[in-house]
Amino acid sequence: MEKQIQWYPGHMAKAKREIEEKIKLVDIVIELVDARAPQSSRNPMLIEIIGNKKIVLIMTKKDLADTKETEKWIRYYKKEGISAIALNLNNFLEYKKIISVCQEELRDITEKNTKKGLKPKAIRALILGIPNVGKSTLINRLAKRKATKTGDRPGVTKAQQLIRIDKDFELFDTPGILWPRFDDELTAKNIALIGSIKSTILPLDDLYIYAMEYLGKNYPYLLKERFSMELDMESDWLNSSFEAIAKARHIQKNNNELNYDRIIEVFFNELLAGKIGRITWEKADGTL
Numbered sequence: 001m002e003k004q005i006q007w008y009p010g011h012m013a014k015a016k017r018e019i020e021e022k023i024k025l026v027d028i029v030i031e032l033v034d035a036r037a038p039q040s041s042r043n044p045m046l047i048e049i050i051g052n053k054k055i056v057l058i059m060t061k062k063d064l065a066d067t068k069e070t071e072k073w074i075r076y077y078k079k080e081g082i083s084a085i086a087l088n089l090n091n092f093l094e095y096k097k098i099i100s101v102c103q104e105e106l107r108d109i110t111e112k113n114t115k116k117g118l119k120p121k122a123i124r125a126l127i128l129g130i131p132n133v134g135k136s137t138l139i140n141r142l143a144k145r146k147a148t149k150t151g152d153r154p155g156v157t158k159a160q161q162l163i164r165i166d167k168d169f170e171l172f173d174t175p176g177i178l179w180p181r182f183d184d185e186l187t188a189k190n191i192a193l194i195g196s197i198k199s200t201i202l203p204l205d206d207l208y209i210y211a212m213e214y215l216g217k218n219y220p221y222l223l224k225e226r227f228s229m230e231l232d233m234e235s236d237w238l239n240s241s242f243e244a245i246a247k248a249r250h251i252q253k254n255n256n257e258l259n260y261d262r263i264i265e266v267f268f269n270e271l272l273a274g275k276i277g278r279i280t281w282e283k284a285d286g287t288l
Contacts, residue, residue, distance in 0.1 A: 015174065020049055022126055022172050027109070028054045028102050030171075032129030032138065035065035035086055037281045038073045040190035046128050054105045055082060058098060060134035061194075062086035066219075069280035076284040089137040098138075099123075099169050122164075126172040132196045139163065139173055190281045195272045208264045211271065212241045214281065222277035226270070 023029070029050050033041040038059055057077055062070055070086045077084035083101055087094045102123055103110075110120065129135045142165050163171045189210050191197050215223055216231040223229040229244035231237040245251070245263045253259065270276055 026124045026126040028125050030127045032058045032133040034133045034194045035059040035062045036194045037190040040187045057084040059086040063088045064274045066280040072284040089134045095141045124170045
């Protein structure tokens with residue numbers, strides 16, 4: 001096993017307890033993950049809390065991910081019995097897909113209740129996800145539809161508000177939480193590369209080497225388009241990458257030496273801003 005990386009601020013432990021309380025009150029769970037690293041951005045601790053609740057997996061930021069890989073992930077989750085859809089949450093109308101899929105997932109239960117003579121009630125969903133997967137964006141999109149917050153009543157914390165989307169759909173908001181530690185260093189790297197934890201949690205030079213090697217193998221055309229970089233992965237590709245970025249961004253040498261810190265900084269700034277292109281950091285077939 002690779003080294004564990006500790007990361008667990010106190011407020012996340014509190015959020016976990018609150019989620020455990022709210023899970024009993026909902027019909028379905030909406031879990032948000034980042035389409036660029038769908039599996040790494042799933043919180044195993046949340047999966048445990050969810051238990052047998054029905055779940056809809058929303059793969060956000062599809063506009064930043066590799067379209068073909070996203071389609072493969074959707075098929076992968078379908079085989080696992082999980083309904084997954086990819087969304088660009090900057091598209092105001094896409095939220096409707098979420099409500100539709102939730103309704104479909106609960107159709108059997110709704111029909112059974114109708115046969116029993118029970119009156120239809122609003123679907124109550126709990127939205128979960130790690131930081132920076134677009135949870136706030138999704139909620140803001142929903143809230144713009146004149147949603148009514150009922151979070152001031154007893155039993156609903158300020159941090160976890162019940163938002164009424166319409167007469168048929170209600171949504172519990174929850175803080176984004178990470179798990180206590182990353183047992184798998186590869187998961188930590190993927191999470192850092194999508195910006196869900198600070199890249200400084202890991203040695204930045206190691207993260208650069210990992211990212212550049214992955215891009216060189218899987219997305220060489222993006223490196224060529226962005227930095228005029230052509231890497232020979234069988235030779236000294238690392239130094240070639242430094243030299244290409246320095247040349248493309250006119251980064252001056254220090255005492256006739258490449259300014260490695262500045263080169264790495266420029267690379268990550270452009271990567272996290274989505275300027276390098278559509279990248280998926282893990283593949284549904286498990287290959288690197």
